[in-house]
Amino acid sequence: MRNLLTLCFAALCLPVLTAAHAEPRIVGGRSATPGSMPWLVAVADAKPPAKPLYDRQFCGGALIADNWVLTAAHCVEGTRPESLQVVAQIYDLTKDSGQVSAVRRKIMHPNYNRFSMNADIALLELATPLDAIPIPVLQQNLALTGQWLSIAGWGSIDKAGNNYAEQLRETEVPIVSNATCQRAYGRLDKITGNMLCAGFKEGGRDSCQGDSGGPALVEINGRWLLAGVVSFGEGCARANYYGIYTRVSRFAAFLHEYVDFDGNRLADVNQDGRVNAADAIDKNQALQDEFDAWLEDCWKTRSDCGDVDGDKNIDWRDVLRRNQYMDGLWQAWTTEYWQPLRD
Numbered sequence: 209m210r211n212l213l214t215l216c217f218a219a220l221c222l223p224v225l226t227a228a229h230a231e232p233r234i235v236g237g238r239s240a241t242p243g244s245m246p247w248l249v250a251v252a253d254a255k256p257p258a259k260p261l262y263d264r265q266f267c268g269g270a271l272i273a274d275n276w277v278l279t280a281a282h283c284v285e286g287t288r289p290e291s292l293q294v295v296a297q298i299y300d301l302t303k304d305s306g307q308v309s310a311v312r313r314k315i316m317h318p319n320y321n322r323f324s325m326n327a328d329i330a331l332l333e334l335a336t337p338l339d340a341i342p343i344p345v346l347q348q349n350l351a352l353t354g355q356w357l358s359i360a361g362w363g364s365i366d367k368a369g370n371n372y373a374e375q376l377r378e379t380e381v382p383i384v385s386n387a388t389c390q391r392a393y394g395r396l397d398k399i400t401g402n403m404l405c406a407g408f409k410e411g412g413r414d415s416c417q418g419d420s421g422g423p424a425l426v427e428i429n430g431r432w433l434l435a436g437v438v439s440f441g442e443g444c445a446r447a448n449y450y451g452i453y454t455r456v457s458r459f460a461a462f463l464h465e466y467v468d469f470d471g472n473r474l475a476d477v478n479q480d481g482r483v484n485a486a487d488a489i490d491k492n493q494a495l496q497d498e499f500d501a502w503l504e505d506c507w508k509t510r511s512d513c514g515d516v517d518g519d520k521n522i523d524w525r526d527v528l529r530r531n532q533y534m535d536g537l538w539q540a541w542t543t544e545y546w547q548p549l550r551d
Protein backbone atom coordinates (compact mmCIF):
# COMPACT_ATOMS: atom_id res chain seq x y z
CA MET A 209 0.00 0.00 0.00
CA ARG A 210 1.25 3.49 -0.82
CA ASN A 211 0.08 6.84 0.42
CA LEU A 212 0.52 10.26 -1.15
CA LEU A 213 1.43 12.85 1.43
CA THR A 214 2.17 16.53 1.08
CA LEU A 215 4.77 17.80 3.50
CA CYS A 216 5.08 21.47 4.17
CA PHE A 217 7.56 23.40 6.20
CA ALA A 218 7.23 27.17 6.07
CA ALA A 219 7.08 28.06 2.39
CA LEU A 220 8.33 24.74 1.07
CA CYS A 221 5.79 22.00 0.25
CA LEU A 222 6.75 18.69 -1.30
CA PRO A 223 4.52 15.80 -2.34
CA VAL A 224 5.93 12.41 -1.29
CA LEU A 225 4.98 8.84 -1.98
CA THR A 226 5.34 6.78 1.19
CA ALA A 227 4.87 3.12 1.88
CA ALA A 228 2.17 2.57 4.50
CA HIS A 229 3.26 0.27 7.31
CA ALA A 230 0.47 -1.87 8.64
CA GLU A 231 2.48 -4.53 10.44
CA PRO A 232 2.65 -4.24 14.21
CA ARG A 233 5.97 -3.38 15.90
CA ILE A 234 7.40 -2.02 19.27
CA VAL A 235 5.21 -4.95 20.30
CA GLY A 236 1.79 -4.46 18.74
CA GLY A 237 2.48 -0.92 17.53
CA ARG A 238 2.96 0.96 14.28
CA SER A 239 5.61 2.86 12.38
CA ALA A 240 6.13 6.40 13.70
CA THR A 241 6.18 9.51 11.50
CA PRO A 242 9.78 10.68 10.92
CA GLY A 243 10.50 13.83 12.90
CA SER A 244 7.32 13.62 14.97
CA MET A 245 9.17 12.96 18.24
CA PRO A 246 12.15 15.34 18.16
CA TRP A 247 12.83 14.80 21.88
CA LEU A 248 13.39 11.08 21.46
CA VAL A 249 17.06 10.06 21.28
CA ALA A 250 18.94 6.83 20.79
CA VAL A 251 21.38 5.93 23.57
CA ALA A 252 24.25 3.98 22.02
CA ASP A 253 27.74 2.67 22.61
CA ALA A 254 30.24 5.26 21.39
CA LYS A 255 32.59 2.51 20.20
CA PRO A 256 33.43 1.26 17.73
CA PRO A 257 32.25 4.34 15.79
CA ALA A 258 32.48 2.46 12.49
CA LYS A 259 29.80 0.03 13.59
CA PRO A 260 26.32 0.99 12.32
CA LEU A 261 24.11 2.76 14.84
CA TYR A 262 21.66 -0.14 14.56
CA ASP A 263 24.28 -2.37 16.23
CA ARG A 264 25.33 0.19 18.85
CA GLN A 265 21.93 1.50 20.04
CA PHE A 266 20.73 -0.24 23.19
CA CYS A 267 18.28 2.14 24.86
CA GLY A 268 16.10 5.18 24.29
CA GLY A 269 16.15 8.51 26.07
CA ALA A 270 14.34 11.84 26.15
CA LEU A 271 15.77 15.34 25.82
CA ILE A 272 14.36 17.37 28.69
CA ALA A 273 16.65 20.33 27.93
CA ASP A 274 18.98 20.87 24.98
CA ASN A 275 21.89 19.34 26.91
CA TRP A 276 20.14 16.84 29.22
CA VAL A 277 18.81 13.40 28.42
CA LEU A 278 16.57 11.47 30.79
CA THR A 279 16.93 7.70 30.57
CA ALA A 280 16.68 4.57 32.72
CA ALA A 281 19.37 3.94 35.32
CA HIS A 282 19.55 0.26 34.32
CA CYS A 283 20.49 1.36 30.79
CA VAL A 284 23.68 3.11 31.83
CA GLU A 285 24.58 1.21 34.99
CA GLY A 286 28.25 0.24 35.03
CA THR A 287 29.15 2.28 31.95
CA ARG A 288 31.48 5.24 31.81
CA PRO A 289 30.25 8.46 30.17
CA GLU A 290 33.06 8.20 27.58
CA SER A 291 31.66 4.92 26.33
CA LEU A 292 28.22 6.44 25.69
CA GLN A 293 26.76 8.41 22.81
CA VAL A 294 23.42 10.14 22.35
CA VAL A 295 21.96 10.51 18.84
CA ALA A 296 19.02 12.80 18.06
CA GLN A 297 16.95 13.23 14.90
CA ILE A 298 16.95 9.55 14.05
CA TYR A 299 14.08 7.67 12.48
CA ASP A 300 15.83 4.75 10.78
CA LEU A 301 18.78 3.34 12.74
CA THR A 302 20.27 1.76 9.62
CA LYS A 303 20.08 4.91 7.47
CA ASP A 304 19.92 8.19 9.36
CA SER A 305 23.07 9.90 10.63
CA GLY A 306 21.26 12.24 13.04
CA GLN A 307 22.91 14.61 15.45
CA VAL A 308 25.47 13.04 17.72
CA SER A 309 26.68 14.12 21.13
CA ALA A 310 29.15 12.62 23.54
CA VAL A 311 28.15 12.36 27.20
CA ARG A 312 29.94 14.67 29.60
CA ARG A 313 28.42 13.41 32.84
CA LYS A 314 26.21 10.54 33.95
CA ILE A 315 24.04 10.97 37.05
CA MET A 316 22.39 7.83 38.39
CA HIS A 317 19.57 8.34 40.87
CA PRO A 318 21.14 7.64 44.28
CA ASN A 319 18.26 5.32 45.27
CA TYR A 320 18.38 3.21 42.12
CA ASN A 321 18.36 -0.48 43.00
CA ARG A 322 19.06 -3.03 40.30
CA PHE A 323 17.26 -5.82 42.14
CA SER A 324 14.04 -4.01 43.03
CA MET A 325 14.31 -1.69 39.98
CA ASN A 326 13.24 1.14 42.28
CA ALA A 327 14.19 4.68 41.12
CA ASP A 328 15.21 3.46 37.66
CA ILE A 329 16.15 6.91 36.40
CA ALA A 330 19.37 8.61 35.29
CA LEU A 331 20.47 11.84 33.65
CA LEU A 332 23.05 12.24 30.90
CA GLU A 333 24.61 15.65 30.48
CA LEU A 334 25.59 16.15 26.85
CA ALA A 335 28.91 17.52 25.65
CA THR A 336 27.17 19.20 22.69
CA PRO A 337 23.71 20.72 23.17
CA LEU A 338 21.37 19.22 20.57
CA ASP A 339 19.25 21.13 18.16
CA ALA A 340 16.02 19.36 19.04
CA ILE A 341 12.87 20.09 20.99
CA PRO A 342 12.92 18.96 24.62
CA ILE A 343 9.79 17.35 26.05
CA PRO A 344 8.24 19.04 29.10
CA VAL A 345 8.18 16.89 32.23
CA LEU A 346 5.03 16.09 34.24
CA GLN A 347 5.88 17.38 37.70
CA GLN A 348 2.59 16.82 39.52
CA ASN A 349 2.00 13.45 41.16
CA LEU A 350 -1.23 12.43 39.43
CA ALA A 351 -2.55 8.84 39.58
CA LEU A 352 -3.05 8.82 35.77
CA THR A 353 -5.10 5.59 35.95
CA GLY A 354 -7.17 5.11 32.78
CA GLN A 355 -5.16 7.62 30.72
CA TRP A 356 -3.33 6.59 27.59
CA LEU A 357 0.42 6.31 27.75
CA SER A 358 2.17 6.93 24.46
CA ILE A 359 5.40 4.97 23.99
CA ALA A 360 7.99 4.72 21.24
CA GLY A 361 11.31 3.11 20.52
CA TRP A 362 13.57 0.90 18.42
CA GLY A 363 13.11 -2.06 20.72
CA SER A 364 12.07 -5.59 19.96
CA ILE A 365 9.00 -6.00 17.80
CA ASP A 366 8.27 -9.50 19.04
CA LYS A 367 7.40 -10.71 22.50
CA ALA A 368 10.51 -12.85 22.73
CA GLY A 369 12.57 -9.66 22.80
CA ASN A 370 15.00 -10.53 20.03
CA ASN A 371 13.78 -8.96 16.79
CA TYR A 372 14.88 -5.34 16.80
CA ALA A 373 13.20 -2.57 14.80
CA GLU A 374 15.19 -0.53 12.30
CA GLN A 375 12.62 2.25 12.15
CA LEU A 376 11.03 3.99 15.07
CA ARG A 377 7.78 2.41 16.28
CA GLU A 378 5.10 3.79 18.54
CA THR A 379 1.93 2.70 20.32
CA GLU A 380 -0.42 3.61 23.15
CA VAL A 381 -1.26 1.61 26.24
CA PRO A 382 -3.77 2.35 29.04
CA ILE A 383 -2.33 3.19 32.47
CA VAL A 384 -3.51 0.87 35.25
CA SER A 385 -3.44 1.56 38.98
CA ASN A 386 -0.44 0.42 41.00
CA ALA A 387 -2.81 -1.84 42.98
CA THR A 388 -3.96 -3.63 39.80
CA CYS A 389 -0.35 -3.91 38.70
CA GLN A 390 0.77 -5.31 42.07
CA ARG A 391 -2.02 -7.93 41.93
CA ALA A 392 -0.85 -8.96 38.46
CA TYR A 393 2.78 -9.28 39.54
CA GLY A 394 1.98 -10.92 42.89
CA ARG A 395 5.21 -11.91 44.62
CA LEU A 396 7.29 -11.55 41.48
CA ASP A 397 8.03 -7.86 41.96
CA LYS A 398 7.17 -5.10 44.42
CA ILE A 399 5.44 -2.27 42.51
CA THR A 400 6.57 0.86 44.37
CA GLY A 401 5.11 4.36 44.25
CA ASN A 402 8.03 5.28 42.01
CA MET A 403 6.62 3.05 39.28
CA LEU A 404 3.76 3.35 36.83
CA CYS A 405 2.17 0.43 34.96
CA ALA A 406 0.44 0.34 31.61
CA GLY A 407 -0.91 -2.26 29.22
CA PHE A 408 -3.91 -4.45 28.46
CA LYS A 409 -4.99 -7.32 30.70
CA GLU A 410 -5.02 -9.52 27.60
CA GLY A 411 -1.53 -8.28 26.59
CA GLY A 412 -0.65 -7.62 22.95
CA ARG A 413 0.85 -4.13 23.08
CA ASP A 414 3.91 -3.16 25.12
CA SER A 415 7.38 -1.72 25.18
CA CYS A 416 10.11 -4.36 25.07
CA GLN A 417 13.88 -5.02 25.17
CA GLY A 418 15.70 -2.07 23.57
CA ASP A 419 12.89 0.42 24.32
CA SER A 420 14.20 0.91 27.86
CA GLY A 421 15.04 4.43 28.88
CA GLY A 422 12.68 5.81 26.27
CA PRO A 423 9.95 8.33 27.04
CA ALA A 424 6.33 7.49 27.87
CA LEU A 425 4.00 10.45 27.41
CA VAL A 426 0.56 11.47 28.66
CA GLU A 427 -1.67 14.19 27.24
CA ILE A 428 -2.87 16.66 29.86
CA ASN A 429 -4.92 19.70 28.87
CA GLY A 430 -3.84 19.23 25.28
CA ARG A 431 -0.12 19.11 26.09
CA TRP A 432 2.06 16.06 25.82
CA LEU A 433 4.16 15.58 28.93
CA LEU A 434 6.85 13.11 29.92
CA ALA A 435 5.31 10.86 32.61
CA GLY A 436 7.29 7.64 32.38
CA VAL A 437 10.59 6.02 31.43
CA VAL A 438 10.51 2.47 30.00
CA SER A 439 11.86 0.32 32.83
CA PHE A 440 10.95 -3.38 32.97
CA GLY A 441 8.31 -6.07 32.72
CA GLU A 442 7.76 -9.82 32.86
CA GLY A 443 8.40 -10.66 29.21
CA CYS A 444 6.74 -8.27 26.75
CA ALA A 445 3.06 -7.80 25.92
CA ARG A 446 2.12 -10.88 27.96
CA ALA A 447 -1.43 -11.38 29.21
CA ASN A 448 -1.83 -10.63 32.94
CA TYR A 449 1.38 -8.60 33.09
CA TYR A 450 1.89 -4.92 32.44
CA GLY A 451 4.83 -2.84 31.26
CA ILE A 452 6.46 -0.99 34.15
CA TYR A 453 7.70 2.59 33.80
CA THR A 454 9.58 4.90 36.15
CA ARG A 455 7.05 7.45 37.47
CA VAL A 456 8.88 10.63 36.46
CA SER A 457 6.76 13.07 38.53
CA ARG A 458 8.20 11.47 41.68
CA PHE A 459 11.64 12.63 40.62
CA ALA A 460 10.90 16.29 39.91
CA ALA A 461 13.18 17.42 42.76
CA PHE A 462 16.04 15.23 41.52
CA LEU A 463 15.68 16.63 38.01
CA HIS A 464 15.55 20.23 39.24
CA GLU A 465 18.85 19.71 41.06
CA TYR A 466 20.57 19.49 37.68
CA VAL A 467 18.29 20.68 34.90
CA ASP A 468 16.73 24.03 34.20
CA PHE A 469 13.67 23.07 32.14
CA ASP A 470 11.57 26.14 31.88
CA GLY A 471 9.01 25.75 29.09
CA ASN A 472 8.24 29.47 29.25
CA ARG A 473 11.76 30.40 28.34
CA LEU A 474 11.51 28.18 25.27
CA ALA A 475 8.18 29.70 24.20
CA ASP A 476 9.23 33.32 24.71
CA VAL A 477 11.62 33.34 21.77
CA ASN A 478 12.13 37.10 21.62
CA GLN A 479 12.52 37.29 25.42
CA ASP A 480 10.06 40.16 25.88
CA GLY A 481 8.35 38.48 28.82
CA ARG A 482 5.25 37.59 26.81
CA VAL A 483 4.36 34.52 24.77
CA ASN A 484 2.46 35.59 21.69
CA ALA A 485 2.32 35.53 17.89
CA ALA A 486 5.58 37.49 17.65
CA ASP A 487 7.39 34.51 19.19
CA ALA A 488 5.92 32.14 16.62
CA ILE A 489 7.03 34.42 13.79
CA ASP A 490 10.55 34.58 15.21
CA LYS A 491 10.67 30.84 15.81
CA ASN A 492 9.50 30.08 12.28
CA GLN A 493 12.09 32.48 10.89
CA ALA A 494 14.84 30.93 12.98
CA LEU A 495 13.97 27.45 11.71
CA GLN A 496 13.75 28.75 8.15
CA ASP A 497 17.18 30.39 8.50
CA GLU A 498 18.58 27.17 9.87
CA PHE A 499 17.17 25.22 6.94
CA ASP A 500 18.55 27.77 4.45
CA ALA A 501 21.95 27.67 6.13
CA TRP A 502 21.94 23.86 5.85
CA LEU A 503 21.04 24.12 2.14
CA GLU A 504 23.90 26.56 1.54
CA ASP A 505 26.58 25.05 3.77
CA CYS A 506 25.83 21.35 3.56
CA TRP A 507 23.66 20.47 0.61
CA LYS A 508 24.82 22.80 -2.14
CA THR A 509 28.46 22.21 -1.22
CA ARG A 510 27.84 18.44 -1.18
CA SER A 511 29.45 18.19 2.26
CA ASP A 512 29.01 15.21 4.59
CA CYS A 513 26.43 17.08 6.62
CA GLY A 514 24.27 17.20 3.48
CA ASP A 515 23.84 13.43 3.58
CA VAL A 516 20.93 13.41 6.03
CA ASP A 517 19.68 9.93 5.15
CA GLY A 518 23.19 8.47 5.22
CA ASP A 519 22.96 6.78 1.81
CA LYS A 520 26.27 8.36 0.67
CA ASN A 521 24.33 10.27 -1.97
CA ILE A 522 23.47 13.92 -1.63
CA ASP A 523 20.20 14.36 -3.49
CA TRP A 524 16.61 15.58 -3.22
CA ARG A 525 15.85 12.87 -0.65
CA ASP A 526 18.15 14.64 1.80
CA VAL A 527 16.30 17.91 1.27
CA LEU A 528 13.06 16.09 1.90
CA ARG A 529 14.33 14.39 5.03
CA ARG A 530 15.84 17.58 6.41
CA ASN A 531 12.58 19.38 5.65
CA GLN A 532 10.65 16.69 7.52
CA TYR A 533 12.79 17.15 10.57
CA MET A 534 12.45 20.91 10.47
CA ASP A 535 8.69 20.48 10.21
CA GLY A 536 8.79 18.10 13.19
CA LEU A 537 10.67 20.73 15.20
CA TRP A 538 8.15 23.36 14.25
CA GLN A 539 5.13 21.18 15.03
CA ALA A 540 6.59 20.16 18.36
CA TRP A 541 7.48 23.71 19.32
CA THR A 542 4.01 25.04 18.52
CA THR A 543 2.18 22.26 20.33
CA GLU A 544 4.52 21.73 23.27
CA TYR A 545 5.58 25.25 24.11
CA TRP A 546 3.90 28.01 22.25
CA GLN A 547 0.26 27.00 21.95
CA PRO A 548 -0.54 26.27 25.60
CA LEU A 549 1.04 29.49 26.72
CA ARG A 550 -0.43 31.81 24.10
CA ASP A 551 -1.84 35.05 25.51
Ligand code: ARG
Pocket residue numbers: 363414415416417418419420421438439440441442443444445450451452
Ligand atom coordinates in the same frame (compact mmCIF):
# COMPACT_ATOMS: atom_id res chain seq x y z
N1 ARG B 1 14.29 -3.77 30.47
C1 ARG B 1 14.01 -3.68 29.09
C2 ARG B 1 15.17 -3.01 28.37
O1 ARG B 1 16.24 -2.94 28.92
C3 ARG B 1 12.73 -2.99 28.81
C4 ARG B 1 11.62 -3.82 29.22
C5 ARG B 1 10.30 -3.23 29.06
N2 ARG B 1 9.47 -4.36 29.18
C6 ARG B 1 8.16 -4.33 29.12
N3 ARG B 1 7.52 -5.43 29.15
N4 ARG B 1 7.53 -3.20 29.02
O2 ARG B 1 15.11 -2.65 27.20
